[in-house]
Amino acid sequence: MMHHLLTISLINESGYVMGDTEKRFLLRLSQQLYEKLAAEATEKNKSVNAYIVSLLEDAEGDTNFEHRQFIGRAIAGKDIYVESGLVMVSGIYYRYLIDDNSHVDKRARYTVIEANGNILTLRKIKE
Structure with a gap:
């Protein structure tokens, strides 16, 4: 051969x-x-x-730990800390962005649509 x-x-x-x-x-x-x-x-x-x-x-591609673990995960608005710019996921704090730049609704639920390093992009789940 x-x-x-x-x-x-x-x-x-x-x-x-x-x-x-x-x-x-x-x-x-x-x-x-x-x-x-x-x-x-x-x-x-x-x-x-x-x-x-x-x-x-x-x-x-997008095979980092955060991507594998968090894409599609639902997060309660109460776990998003606007003052510090952090969101808690599985006991770990990450920086976050809201996909449409809206204000955080503490009563809403959000889903993780993207993970890039220690920054998660969240989207409000429409009910």
Whole structure:
């Protein structure tokens, strides 16, 4: 079985090095997989390296802890602390944004529609 050794440079499409440093490593690919990746990269007008990096970036996507744990979760308005700009979810405080920039209704319920780091975006649940 023939394998290709490919040196991968983790640089995104904008040309910025991921993580401020370039990491290179060897990746063993079967001939069949390499040819498939090369064809797809050509279709997208990218090098094989750039194409693999874009696949890795896309796969990383929204799989952070907050996203997996909180998207779709319902939160009581009483757990949103306007004065401090924090919301409590599962005993942990997060910063928050309301998706339509409305004022917090302490009697309403909200759902988490986005999580980005320690900031949750909330939407009021219409009753």
